[in-house]
Amino acid sequence: MEKGKKRTREENKEEIEAESSDADHSLSLEQNLTFSDTLVALRIMRAQFPQIDKVAIQPFILQSQLYSSVKDRTQVDRELESLRREKVVRIFKLNTGQDDHGIMLLDDYIKQIEHAVKRMEERKQRDLKVFEWFKVYVIESKLEPSIEHQELCSLLSLGGRVKDDHISLLINAGLLTRQLIDPSMYWFAIPNIGSILKGISQGRKELLSLLNRRRYKEMMLVPLEKKRLRLSPLDMRFHLRDLIGSGHLKTAHSPTGIVVRVSKD
Known part of the structure; x- marks a missing residue:
């Protein structure tokens, strides 16, 4: 089963990259307002994500943008769920005061984590091994947008002995934010956003x-x-x-x- 999943993720990744490189930035919105499916919409919008000065951020797409581009919302939700389970994308609850969700390709998200780690290295932070534990044990197995404190510690402990400082590092790097309603729950977050x-x-x-x-x-x-x-x-x-x-x-x-x-x- 795992092999099949892995292949799907690789195939999807190659498909996205191939189409992204072909996506024409000069095409007007009128010429490409709607798409046949969620993956097509994702890869075109990823390629058209604006270049932003002075902010190092990988492309991400809002769920609302997918709803505008694929006629059937149920189809979007279903296909997005499949892409999430296949570890092609990660879905993030965004802190914009509305029920917004951001979608980032998993490979782009890993690059975003690596950039956050680099910034921590520049600040001479210690205990940076927690980021590797986070990538290998947490991101790979916890696919939902949030995680409970105990489960987070349990997954991180597969890498080594977890201290409170480790969790603080992940929060300071912008990888986790505490949920206001329940402080023992965290949202996964996109650093630098x-x-x-x-x-x-x-x-x-x-x-x-x-x-x-x-x-x-x-x-x-x-x-x-x-x-x-x-x-x-x-x-x-x-x-x-x-x-x-x-x-x-x-x-x-x-x-x-x-x-x-x-x-x-």
Whole structure:
């Protein structure tokens, strides 16, 4: 069984990389708004993830963006669950004040962990072996977005003797955040994502405000996509997919192209 799983993950990874390298950044959103399945949507959006100055972050996709790109939400949920179980992607609960989930390819997430470890090395932190235990024992076996303190310690102890300092290191590196409701539970987190999460929230407000100021609260997609947001490091395409998928915006076809308008309800 494990062999079959491994092969699926490798096949998916190769497929994603092949398609990502072909994804045309110059294609307008109007030309590639919807896709046939979740994996196709994931790999195209990964390739189109904006380059962000001064923030070292691997590409990630919001679940809402997948909902905007694949017509059937149930299909997205089902295919995402399969990709999670096959260890192709990891799903993260994002701290944006909404029920947001981020999706990152597992291989990209491992690179993100390695970057976090490098930063810890530069700060001359000790006990860095805990990061290897985290990668080998925790990430490989705990596929859900959260983990309980006792289970975390138990998995880490497969690598060596666990101390409180080890858990603090993982939190300081941005790999775990404590759940507010239950302090004995942690969310898995993407290191270095703080400023991007702020940009997601601010970009949403800015885009909705832009459309709300227009006479019919709508705009043609092509000129809208070319506008730049002041308050977000992410591009307009990223925010449009997000707000369409979350239902804040909707699209309609007109003789001159796609119209984007603010949802009434």
